[in-house]
Amino acid sequence: MQNFEFYNPTRIVFGKDTIAKLAEHVPAEARTLILYGGSSAEKNGTLAEVRAALAGRVFQEFGGIEPNPTYETLMRAVETIRRDKLDFLLAVGGGSVIDGTKFVAAAVAYTGDAWDILTTHGACVGAALPFGTVLTLPATGSEMNSSSVITRSRTREKLAFGSPHVFPRFSVLDPTKTYSLPLRQVANGVVDSFVHIMEQYLTYPAGGMAQDRFAEGLLQSLIEIGPKVIAQPDNYDLRANFMWIATLALNGLIGAGVPQDWATHMIGHEVTARYDIDHARTLAVVLPAMLRIRKEAKRGKLLQYAQRVWNLHDGSEDERIEAAIARTEAFFESLDIPTRLSAYTIGADAIDDLIAQLDAHGMTALGEREEIGLDVSRRVLEAAL
Amino acid sequence: MQNFEFYNPTRIVFGKDTIAKLAEHVPAEARTLILYGGSSAEKNGTLAEVRAALAGRVFQEFGGIEPNPTYETLMRAVETIRRDKLDFLLAVGGGSVIDGTKFVAAAVAYTGDAWDILTTHGACVGAALPFGTVLTLPATGSEMNSSSVITRSRTREKLAFGSPHVFPRFSVLDPTKTYSLPLRQVANGVVDSFVHIMEQYLTYPAGGMAQDRFAEGLLQSLIEIGPKVIAQPDNYDLRANFMWIATLALNGLIGAGVPQDWATHMIGHEVTARYDIDHARTLAVVLPAMLRIRKEAKRGKLLQYAQRVWNLHDGSEDERIEAAIARTEAFFESLDIPTRLSAYTIGADAIDDLIAQLDAHGMTALGEREEIGLDVSRRVLEAAL
Numbered sequence: 001m002q003n004f005e006f007y008n009p010t011r012i013v014f015g016k017d018t019i020a021k022l023a024e025h026v027p028a029e030a031r032t033l034i035l036y037g038g039s040s041a042e043k044n045g046t047l048a049e050v051r052a053a054l055a056g057r058v059f060q061e062f063g064g065i066e067p068n069p070t071y072e073t074l075m076r077a078v079e080t081i082r083r084d085k086l087d088f089l090l091a092v093g094g095g096s097v098i099d100g101t102k103f104v105a106a107a108v109a110y111t112g113d114a115w116d117i118l119t120t121h122g123a124c125v126g127a128a129l130p131f132g133t134v135l136t137l138p139a140t141g142s143e144m145n146s147s148s149v150i151t152r153s154r155t156r157e158k159l160a161f162g163s164p165h166v167f168p169r170f171s172v173l174d175p176t177k178t179y180s181l182p183l184r185q186v187a188n189g190v191v192d193s194f195v196h197i198m199e200q201y202l203t204y205p206a207g208g209m210a211q212d213r214f215a216e217g218l219l220q221s222l223i224e225i226g227p228k229v230i231a232q233p234d235n236y237d238l239r240a241n242f243m244w245i246a247t248l249a250l251n252g253l254i255g256a257g258v259p260q261d262w263a264t265h266m267i268g269h270e271v272t273a274r275y276d277i278d279h280a281r282t283l284a285v286v287l288p289a290m291l292r293i294r295k296e297a298k299r300g301k302l303l304q305y306a307q308r309v310w311n312l313h314d315g316s317e318d319e320r321i322e323a324a325i326a327r328t329e330a331f332f333e334s335l336d337i338p339t340r341l342s343a344y345t346i347g348a349d350a351i352d353d354l355i356a357q358l359d360a361h362g363m364t365a366l367g368e369r370e371e372i373g374l375d376v377s378r379r380v381l382e383a384a385l
Numbered sequence: 386m387q388n389f390e391f392y393n394p395t396r397i398v399f400g401k402d403t404i405a406k407l408a409e410h411v412p413a414e415a416r417t418l419i420l421y422g423g424s425s426a427e428k429n430g431t432l433a434e435v436r437a438a439l440a441g442r443v444f445q446e447f448g449g450i451e452p453n454p455t456y457e458t459l460m461r462a463v464e465t466i467r468r469d470k471l472d473f474l475l476a477v478g479g480g481s482v483i484d485g486t487k488f489v490a491a492a493v494a495y496t497g498d499a500w501d502i503l504t505t506h507g508a509c510v511g512a513a514l515p516f517g518t519v520l521t522l523p524a525t526g527s528e529m530n531s532s533s534v535i536t537r538s539r540t541r542e543k544l545a546f547g548s549p550h551v552f553p554r555f556s557v558l559d560p561t562k563t564y565s566l567p568l569r570q571v572a573n574g575v576v577d578s579f580v581h582i583m584e585q586y587l588t589y590p591a592g593g594m595a596q597d598r599f600a601e602g603l604l605q606s607l608i609e610i611g612p613k614v615i616a617q618p619d620n621y622d623l624r625a626n627f628m629w630i631a632t633l634a635l636n637g638l639i640g641a642g643v644p645q646d647w648a649t650h651m652i653g654h655e656v657t658a659r660y661d662i663d664h665a666r667t668l669a670v671v672l673p674a675m676l677r678i679r680k681e682a683k684r685g686k687l688l689q690y691a692q693r694v695w696n697l698h699d700g701s702e703d704e705r706i707e708a709a710i711a712r713t714e715a716f717f718e719s720l721d722i723p724t725r726l727s728a729y730t731i732g733a734d735a736i737d738d739l740i741a742q743l744d745a746h747g748m749t750a751l752g753e754r755e756e757i758g759l760d761v762s763r764r765v766l767e768a769a770l
Contacts, residue, residue: 001625003400008393014642015388209610209626210633213602221594240386241594244642248595253638257399257629 001208004257010144011170014244016236018174019046022053022090025132025170030088032059033081035101037066037093044180046136050092060084065093068151068158068272068279069100075114078107081129089131091168094185095140095192098133102148102166105129109165118150122161133171137181138243139189139280141196141250143171151273158273159361173247175239183230186242187335188280190226193246194219194331195283199262200255202291203368205300208258215254216308218245223309227334263366264290267377270357277344284332284339289384291325293376297369341384351381386593389642395529396555399629401621403559404431407438407475410517410555415473417444418466420486422451422478429565431521435477445469450478453536453543453657453664454485460499463492466514474516476553479570480525480577483518487533487551490514494550503535507546518556522566523628524574524665526581526635528556536658543658544746558632560624568615571627572720573665575611578631579604579716580668584647585640587676588753590685593643600639601693603630608694612719648751649675652762655742662729669717669724674769676710678761682754726769736766 013021026032034050041047047061062077080086081104091101105128107114116124135143142148147162178186201215222245229238248254267290268282295302299321306312306324315323329339338344355374358364366372372380398406411417419435426432432446447462465471466489476486490513492499501509520528527533532547563571586600607630614623633639652675653667676683684706691697691709700708714724723729740759743749751757757765 001400001622001629003403005396005398007396011390011392012641013390015386018388207622207626208629209606210603210630213606214599217598217602218595221598225594237386237592240642241592244386244593245595256397257625 001257002206002259006252006256007164008144008167008252010168010251012144012173012247013170014173015240016174016176018172019049019134019177020053022050022132022134022172023057025172026054026057026088026090028057030057031084031086032057032088032090033077033086034059034061034090034092035065035077035097035104036061036063036091037097038064040180041092041136044136044177046092046134046177050090050134059090060086065097065100067096069096069103071103071115071118071150071152072154074100074104074107074150077104078114081108087129089129091131091133092136094135094137095142098135098142098168099140099148099150101131101133102128102142102146103150103161105131105166106161106163115152117161118152118159120161121159122163125161125163125165128163128165130169133168134177135171135173135243136177137185137189138178138246139185139192141193141247143168143173144247144251149269156273157361158269173243175236175243178239178243179234181233183233186230186233187337188278189246190222190229190242190335191284191332191337192280193249194222195264195280195287196249197222197254198287199265200258200260202298202301202305203259203261204298205304206258211254211256211258212304214248218249218254219309221245223331226331230335259368261368263372263377266363266366267354267358267380270354270361270363271346274350274354274357275344275346281337284337285341285384286380288325288329288339289380291328293380293383294367294372295321297371341381348382348385351378354381386642387591387644391637391641392549393529393552393637395553397529397558397632398555399558400625401559401561403557404434404519404562405438407435407517407519407557408442410557411439411442411473411475413442415442416469416471417442417473417475418462418471419444419446419475419477420450420462420482420489421446421448421476422482423449425565426477426521429521429562431477431519431562435475435519444475445471450482450485452481454481454488456488456500456503456535456537457539459485459489459492459535462489463499466493472514474514476516476518477521479520479522480527483520483527483553484525484533484535486516486518487513487527487531488535488546490516490551491546491548500537502546503544505546506544507548510546510548510550513548513550515554518553519562520556520558520628521562522570522574523563523631524570524577526578526632528553528558529632529636534654541658542746543654558628560621560628563624563628564619566618568618571615571618572722573663574631575607575614575627575720576669576717576722577665578634579607580649580665580672581634582607582639583672584650585643585645587683587686587690588644588646589683590689591643596639596641596643597689599633603634603639604694606630608716611716615720644753646753648757648762651748651751652739652743652765655739655746655748656731659735659739659742660729660731666722669722670726670769671765673710673714673724674765676713678765678768679752679757680706682756726766733767733770736763739766
């Protein structure tokens with residue numbers, strides 16, 4: 001096991017009717033900005049519940065944060081907060097709204113050019129406004145971590161930052177708030193959390209027994225409930241398990257003390273930035289190709305994955321590995337998520353541009369051993385066609 | 386899944402040579418009291434490392450905290466802190482020293498009779514001195530939770546309290562500091578953490594998929610490494626895994642959103658208080674008897690335990706359940722930990738006294754359904770003879 005620090009001070013308030021408890025968690029004297037995305041938070045009643053819970057408190061609202069939240073939109077929220085001297089943020093939405101709120105929280109407290117926060121990957125963040133979240137879409141884990149991904153529309157750049165200053169103070173997770181989600185978003189969430197786990201698990205054996213067992217348990221659970229959570233939108237137990245699993249998939253726990261990959265995410269981000277394809281859908285395309293191209297480096301863990309997650313015991317090592325990757329693809333496809341670039345009519349002629357983007361963003365030594373250069377990324381994209 | 390709140394702000398600093406980082410985590414201006422137990426922390430060099438890491442800082446030392454830490458000893462530490470105006474505590478040791486430090490932290494900040502903290506189970510705790518820990522004995526999980534068990538020598542009472550004010554600010558876990566532990570204590574630690582997991586897992590099916598998988602993964606890992614961690618005291622990977630597993634066994638995570646039992650602990654506490662038998666050893670005696678006596682109430686989870694943890698698939702339900710309990714006993718015995726009261730020459734004539742103690746401490750409705758009255762506890766003790 002590698003040395004590690006684990007620290008996660010976010011309070012999770014989980015279950016039915018928990019939005020009503022918001023006033024216990026938002027400081028009484030706070031001047032709050034409620035940030036949300038499109039119209040769904042209004043339509044499904046979540047915003048109304050939030051307003052009711054904060055009745056009598058000082059708050060304003062800021063809607064319109066996009067999927068893949070943009071710097072341009074978020075800087076308007078920063079202006080509002082400065083102008084009206086607001087001092088607490090409440091994100092109501094999914095990972096995009098929460099990621100955006102993290103950026104806003106850091107940007108309000110930063111005196112330089114706020115884009116520095118992204119280009120330094122958070123190193124320049126010395127403080128942030130406190131904030132909580134009300135999660136409506138299980139997927140990214142942003143509700144219980146200190147990372148964020150922001151897009152700059154003008155330059156089509158999609159960059160990540162992290163800082164211990166942007167852990168949510170609390171996150172309210174009410175599984176019933178997910179009942180009205182579009183099934184496409186639920187399927188995306190299943191794939192997103194699945195790949196989050198794989199980025200922290202499918203590297204090389206590092207002797208983290210609890211980390212491996214936890215990761216395998218989360219993967220097994222997602223495989224068990226994935227199709228059901230889509231087929232039965234108002235099944236509380238399914239949605240509750242999905243919601244908690246998606247949070248646990250990326251709250252620092254399963255990645256503590258073990259190597260992490262994240263190359264699939266980095267390549268996927270470029271596909272989203274260039275073609276505006278849903279984040280999770282880019283991961284479903286890149287991951288199987290990544291596992292095939294990096295089979296030798298990942299052999300030990302691929303065999304463990306085949307055995308413990310997919311219960312594959314027969315055949316040669318290579319057969320078991322290929323079967324496990326094929327099962328992974330079939331799982332994604334069973335959720336109506338394609339696993340090939342061609343499904344999005346992206347062909348071989350697109351690869352040069354994507355590689356140039358990776359190069360421009362310094363993504364030239366990716367993966368758990370930093371051995372994925374642009375040449376390997378090219379082979380991954382070719383294998384994903 | 387049940388509604389829950391999960392909050393755990395303790396920072397874990399894990400790995401080789403991490404004691405040297407103490408100065409990063411103890412506030413620079415702190416006037417620290419270092420609390421420890423017997424002579425082992427001195428002999429194995431841990432205290433010397435702590436002193437070196439805090440060189441130039443203001444600190445004092447308080448040794449002599451007992452296994453099953455006593456109110457009487459701890460109140461002397463409280464006096465020292467008040468007299469010398471100390472404002473930060475650093476526990477160096479195992480669960481007893483950390484539990485004792487939690488009590489001291491709360492008692493210093495409490496103006497009434499400090500024994501109230503135990504009789505109210507922590508409800509009267511409104512503040513506590515901040516503290517960190519350097520863990521030397523993996524077992525209780527106290528390094529990453531807000532609970533504590535204290536004994537009053539005079540009255541032979543052993544009572545628990547918990548409060549969000551007594552989470553450690555940080556805990557340093559260096560697996561190499563466990564190399565010199567007596568093997569008896571290591572074996573106790575394996576059993577203690579095993580039973581912690583069982584108290585949160587082996588109840589009734591409640592639909593917590595991640596919680597079940599995590600618990601099962603920790604149990605499987607302990608079964609895999611238990612005998613080896615004793616046979617190979619200086620195997621870093623074994624000790625590191627054991628240390629992290631013992632922490633995860635009782636940091637609130639696997640018990641969030643699911644029922645919890647704790648009857649085995651409550652009965653075990655009375656055996657320790659009356660006969661001074663190591664805490665873990667009382668658990669090894671009580672747990673198998675508890676599972677047999679409560680077989681019907683726990684049937685669903687016992688079958689899951691048999692299948693997923695012990696890989697038992699053959700025979701009738703009752704046969705699989707009995708086999709799983711027998712495997713559990715054999716696992717404890719393989720660590721040289723007896724599973725019968727008779728091993729401690731405690732006979733049937735002792736039971737009346739133990740039941741009277743349970744009654745005196747209000748332990749009359751134990752377990753996940755609060756249905757274990759004194760009559761059931763009596764049958765458990767009889768089955769453990």
